[in-house]
Amino acid sequence: MALDAAARSLQEEQGKQAVIVEGGPGTLTAPPGVELVQLAPGCVCCVGQLPLRVTVARMLRLVKPARLWIEISQAEHLPELLRQLDGPGFAGAIDLQDAPLNE
Numbered sequence: 001m002a003l004d005a006a007a008r009s010l011q012e013e014q015g016k017q018a019v020i021v022e023g024g025p026g027t028l029t030a031p032p033g034v035e036l037v038q039l040a041p042g043c044v045c046c047v048g049q050l051p052l053r054v055t056v057a058r059m060l061r062l063v064k065p066a067r068l069w070i071e072i073s074q075a076e077h078l079p080e081l082l083r084q085l086d087g088p089g090f091a092g093a094i095d096l097q098d099a100p101l102n103e
Helices: 002-011 049-063 075-085
Strands: 017-022 034-039 067-071
Touching (some): 034 049
């Protein structure tokens, strides 16, 4: 889970951590030092594309995390998510090289 990974990174003193969770129970709580935003359930490629883009932009601008974790509910949407994050508006602002699922 992204929250667990963010908490571990925070303990390793890797700077501010931010987590965006698509769907989820709505009752998640972030540990101190981790900024959490839960998006409404929905495909981040289609229905949830705009909320995701707005949330990512807001997190980058306001939180300025050292690492931004994004947890999606359907792994088959990962290629489209990566395409969105590597496209206009985010290209150069996000480094996907360190993304654990970007292998």
